[in-house]
Amino acid sequence: MSGEHARPTSVLFRSAPETKAPLHRARRSRRGGLGRRLRRRLFAYRDVEFLSTHIPGDPGPGEECLLLVHVRRVVGQIHYRACATCGEGTITSIDIDEDLHSTGLGTRAVSHLRSRHPGLTWRSTLTLRTTRDLLRRMRIPTSAALTTCAHTRAL
Numbered sequence: 001m002s003g004e005h006a007r008p009t010s011v012l013f014r015s016a017p018e019t020k021a022p023l024h025r026a027r028r029s030r031r032g033g034l035g036r037r038l039r040r041r042l043f044a045y046r047d048v049e050f051l052s053t054h055i056p057g058d059p060g061p062g063e064e065c066l067l068l069v070h071v072r073r074v075v076g077q078i079h080y081r082a083c084a085t086c087g088e089g090t091i092t093s094i095d096i097d098e099d100l101h102s103t104g105l106g107t108r109a110v111s112h113l114r115s116r117h118p119g120l121t122w123r124s125t126l127t128l129r130t131t132r133d134l135l136r137r138m139r140i141p142t143s144a145a146l147t148t149c150a151h152t153r154a155l
Helices: 033-046 105-116 129-137
Strands: 049-054 063-070 073-083 088-096 121-124
Touching: 033 105, 049 105, 063 105, 073 105, 088 105, 088 129, 105 121, 105 129
Parallel strands: 088 121
Antiparallel strands: 049 063, 063 073, 073 088
């Protein structure tokens, strides 16, 4: 009850009319799905930097890692082996945060590898579905086994 059961005759004694709270959309509504995807794609292309590093601990000749960094947080990495003598590059693993899947970041990272090491023929040893789709789009063939170059086996 609103307290107006005994209605006074004077306007001075009336209570303020009750107002309903405005209806708000759910915080996580479906509206804006396209905008969210676009913001994530812009984030992936604008704010993520690539840093190339050698893997510590001497894992093997030519082993390198491309780090995908946002501010001071690693949001992904690509492990690869590059051999300038043979002219081959092998991608051994791709790890990207789930939040950044389907943003084009994997495509951008593989394109960065190709431009960083021109003249190399790239292949991959990855067979997971998500990486397989990425490598098919980038036209990088997969090889069944992790093989090393003939001249690096002797080292």
